[in-house]
Amino acid sequence: MSKQRSHARPQQTAGPWVIDTRDIGRRPGSSRSYHRVAPAPEGLGFPDVIGVEVGSDVVLDLLVESVVEGVLATGTAKAETVGECSRCLDPLSGTVEVRFTELFAYPDSATEATTDEDEISRLVDDLIDLEPVVRDAVVLALPQVPLCSPDCRGxxxxxxxxxxxxxxxxxxxxxxxxxxxxxxxxxxxxxxx
Structure with missing residues (x-):
């Protein structure tokens, strides 16, 4: 049994994190822009260190394009962060803004046939789920050791x-x-x- 990537299947059939690509069609070059505000899911950051509070607003601006092998989602996600300084434990707040680009392969495409399930996201029932893509980008963008200032003595x-x-x-x-x-x-x- 192969390991499945979290991007493989949408967790829901509707909602602010899921895009229905039937509006775009499968003709390469077709595209559509989206602006959405989605509630932050769990795991958007490092627990007890820094992250986006569950349920707070995540602003999504993206372009979804039909390409030969699937659907390409390119955009930004922006959210307010909270946490604490790793040295002095003072509360921190800020903003994280990330850029992402993700290819969701069509079923039976050459990309789908030549890659493992955990290597590339898949289109499932013409739906793409952006939540795992944004989660990965935010976690990579946040500091693992947040500081209130670079010279904080703790x-x-x-x-x-x-x-x-x-x-x-x-x-x-x-x-x-x-x-x-x-x-x-x-x-x-x-x-x-």
Whole structure:
């Protein structure tokens, strides 16, 4: 049994993520533009790090063209992101905009016959599902380690306070582990010993 790519079959028969290509026809060169606002699905980003909130708006602008081997979908997806800085844990918000191009092969085309199911998307009942295509593009565009600023110093490892809020003289007493037993036995600090 071969592995199926998530792009292979539309998950639904109608909705903002699914395009019915019967409007375009199969004559190469035929095309149609679409502007849609779709609710963000789960998995549009990195959980607990940064991503697009489930149900928020994803704006899709695309051109769907009939080509010899299938249907070519080219466009952009834009959405608001939320997350937290990987160093200081401050909340982050922003916008992600991605470009995508995906060929959906016609059934019984040469492309469909010469590629594995997980290599290229397929047209199923004249429908294409853009959700997996957009999900892949957004995940690749988002930073895996988001930062509030490139020079964010993060948190003090000892007390957990943001370095940006601490004074330049902030320090914690560190005792050389070799002297720690003597301090416990005789008291005082390492400098006093």
């Amino acid at each position: 948190l003090c490892a000892e007390c957990g306070v943001k370095w940006a809020e601490l004074g330049p003289d902030h320090a914690h007493e560190t005792i050389d582990p070799r002297w720690a037993a003597l301090k416990e036995r005789f008291g005082g600090t390492e400098e006093e010993s």
